[in-house]
Amino acid sequence: MIRTLSSGAVLAAVLFAGSAYGASRDENLADPIVGVEDAVLTDAPNVPPPIHRDHATKVIIHLEVRELEGRLADGVRYTFWTFGGHVPGKFIRIREGDEVEFHLDNHPNNKNPHNIDLHAVNGPGGGAAASLTAPGHSSVFSFKALNPGLFVYHCATAPVAMHVGNGMYGLILVEPKQGLPKVDREYYLMQGDFYTHGANGEQGLQPFSMAKALDEKPDYVVFNGSVGSTVGDNALSAKVGETVRLFVGDGGPNVTSSFHAIGQIFDTVYPEGDLSAPAHNVQTTAIPAGGAAVTEFKMSAPGTFILVDHSLERAFNRGALAQLKATGPEDKLVYSGKQFDLVYQPEGTGIRVVTQGVQAPVAHTKDERVKLGADVFTNNCQACHQENGEGVPNAFPPLAKSDYLNGDKIRAIKTVTGGLETKLVVNGHEFNGVMPAWSLSDEDIADVLTYVYNTWGNSGLEVTPEEVNSHRIQAKP
Ligand code: HEC
Ligand SMILES: [Cu+2]
DSSP: OOOOOOOHHHHHHHHHSTTOOSOOHHHHHHOOEEEEEEOOOBOTTOOOOOOOOSSEEEEEEEEEEEEEEEEEETTEEEEEEEESSSSSOOBEEEETTOEEEEEEEEOTTOOSOBOOEETTOOSGGGGTGGGOBOTTEEEEEEEEOOSOEEEEEEOOOSSHHHHHHTTOEEEEEEEOTTOOOOOSEEEEEEEEEEOBSSOTTOOEEOOBOHHHHHHTOOSEEEETTSTTTTSGGGSEEEETTOEEEEEEEEEESSOOEEEEEETOOEEEEEGGGOTTSOEEEESEEEEOTTEEEEEEEEOOSOEEEEEEESSHHIIIIIOOEEEEEEESOOOTTTOOOOOOOOOOOOTTOSOOOOOTTSOOOOOOSHHHHHHHHHHHHHHHTHHHHOTTSOOBTTTBOOOTTOHHHHHOHHHHHHHHHHOBOSOEEETTEEEOOOBOOOOOOHHHHHHHHHHHHTSTTOOOOOOOHHHHHHHOSSOOO
């Protein structure tokens, strides 16, 4: 079962502690660091190779945060916030006792500050406080991996549900010293729930809905960042007779996974990502939001196996479904040969006009401007300033009855077109965040500011495209 026995101490631990995996925290703390190496990071469904080192080392990790538009479902686009360019974030694999030098790089094109909380860290915020990073900056902190196991990492910047809901999570495996049992294939799957302004299947670029996230009513529950990420040509694969290990995480932010493989019993499950206490012959394993599990099984029949969240409405209507295709000889005794064939038909897939690239409508009256501005607000501002304009305490200032906004229209135009990074006081409360500069047209900015000025009890001013044009800080898009 055990691949390598690196030292007498480990051998003794295995003999005396039965199936215990890994050393104690004190042993790992005292483990001397020998050498330096760069971590191998992979995108799902791939996993970095097993670690064959017999000593702890210094591991350097560079993880780059990117805010990128991508596919959430057919015809549905979404602005994902990612650790490394994809959802879930890069898979990190280290060994217990390793000292990690962690670099969190926030790409200069990003609009938001981010940080990282690794559940593999013993320290305040799991690294969050030390890693809060503005766009165009990089933070460095280090930690020693004291506990083996499979851990979730995620962004913990306020509002956390929004950062996590936009895809900011991934897995870090801290391998026990003696390694994991050898298998033929390893894969990485991570579930997450998504909250969009439009209903499931509504076409076009969908902004994040804070209201639905607060209600814990996801429009999509998916594996690896999108509906159908891991089906058809992108399905996981294995051969009959091979052993497969799945590292499965649940990023949430809200929904627990009842992880199940249709037609395949898990020979071994390491529940809660705890590598010391495997369970056997498991049908469905519960993976909490912010938790992980490892499942292992031997492929005994060819065919397409469906991996789901067994809260089945999520699997068949919201996207929590992946495929594992096994090839090889049939054994009629094990399996009769009838194949599960799946059609995925989310509600409302009828093609709707995608407004992107289409000439934006122009307002002729103040009322029209307010109406168009409401859409610009929903798509660009609401995520931070909130649907009710109240903002989020200590993170995003209110636009509702804001003295800063109502005090000076030109300053408001400059704020939206040029961004704002200085400390400021709004209605007596101090804010020191990053307001991104918006590359929107004169029309859009005039519309959104007019909407803001005519909502939530604000002063009722109109802002015209001409005014935006003569006071804008950034060049027009
Ligand atoms: C990613 C989060 C975020 C988004 C999205 C965002 N803002 Fe802001 N906004 C902020 C932060 C943070 C501040 C405070 C900046 C500071 O502390 O220097 C701010 C400040 C402001 C202010 C001045 C302070 C106040 O409360 O009156 C205005 C006006 C404003 N934003 C308007 C907008 C508009 C209009 C949009 C959409 C086009 C928008 N913001 C989108 C984060 C955001
Ligand atoms: Cu973030």
